[in-house]
Amino acid sequence: MTASRVDLHVKILDENVVERAKSQGVDVLVYAPHFVRLPDIRERAARFSDDELLVVPAREVFTGSWKHRRHVLAVGLKEPVPDFIPLEAAMREFDRQGAAALVPHPEFLNVGLSGDDIYRFRDRIDAVEVWNPKHWPHHNSRAREITDEADLPAFTSSYAHIRTSVGEAWTTFETAIDSASDLVSALKDEVPRKVVHESGVGHKLRCAAEFAHLGWENSYGKIDRLLLSGMEPTHPDHIAYEDRFDGVY
Template identity: 60%
Template sequence: MAQGGASTDGESRVDLHVKILDEGVVRRAKAVGLDAIVYAPHFTHLSTIRERAARFSDDDLLVVPGREYFTGKWSARKHVLAVDPDEPVPDFLTFEDTVAEIADHDTGILVPHPEFLTLSMTETDIADHADAVDAVEVYNPKHWPWDDRRAREIARESGLPTYLSSYAHLTATIGEAWVEFDRPIDSAADLVAALRSGAPRRMYHRDGLVHQLKRRAEFAHLGWENSHDKFKRVVLPGDEPTHPAGDYPDRFADMNAYGSDGGLL
């Protein structure tokens, strides 16, 4: 198992999904030999994500803006990950409307954690939207072993390229899983092009006791986030920067999965 350090000439190591970004994240990413990370937080307007990605990028680490969209109602939510989307799209649209909107952008569309808990695209969803999807995730540290097996089965059935990521909500998890592309990734456009073309890649994740402890810490954090923090966000209609009633074209208010009045109950 690779243990970090600089990637070889002509190749690029990318962590395709992290939820946090600060000086500690950047130090950690550089220390483990990453060339790029995709910063894709929840409930954050694309303009803010872009500003933060630009601020933390430098010659040694590229931070690519991304959005993990929260689609549909809380009880039937699905996540969709876009890499470097062109235009802001709000959360809480139906799954079908969300995919249709971002498929019109020059962006990479990824399936994060398929059929994981109650917040993921299903095998049927992926099959129905395979023309829009660029890769399916087959490993991240929040998964349990059976989640990894199921993700691999789904990816095989889809016939789509695969990826893995740290899906890091905690700084220590940055770079615990990464993709090594066969080409330089010097810009967000380079990464999108690699994803959309199905560029050759090798995939790695760390192993051993420390990695397993980090996996369990990430899963515990997910439980807290979904049972408390995210719930508070969802029951406050209109307060989120990514609510359809916010800073978006008026047409999105009519596409709100909870209805045009914005009620989330």
């Protein structure tokens, strides 16, 4: 039976990332950087896709306000969706476009959907992440508990912000995935899959490095976003969205 190894969420993409993914046996990489508009993500994903590795563009949308943001990963968007719109509005838009809606790192810090959120939107959610390298063991246990209680399919990803993390975790689908639409179908049709991650000392060190990166991202990185960068390119007021989301947030 043909199977596809998919790293369902990475934040970085360049030649070294592609080389790392291939060396880890990854067939499909889902690229979803923060605060980058969908057309730019698509362009970069296409640039780094080849016969050995399919790179699928996606958006991790920050729903709600910056202080109370909740992340949802959308795969298969046809039109751009901004950050900072209500969770209900984002889920409605994903549904309208036929995109797969995934829940990364549930209940993690102040950025993951709660169990209540997941149960509320369970009919619109296609999978929940049950293992993440930035998680501590109790986070992974809680994520699995939430997923089981909601009776939703599971997934994992490397959630790589650092190149050496790419391919540390993957979801193996029992089907061939040769296009973005194949991946969306596999997610929406609940194709059988296995959630897998590496182990050993090196793996633990790479996970620790990812967690340490979280400190930078939420200190200087956040200050840079809030004070130095001006309006985010994915803000709903940005001209790129042509007033489509006026009055939504």
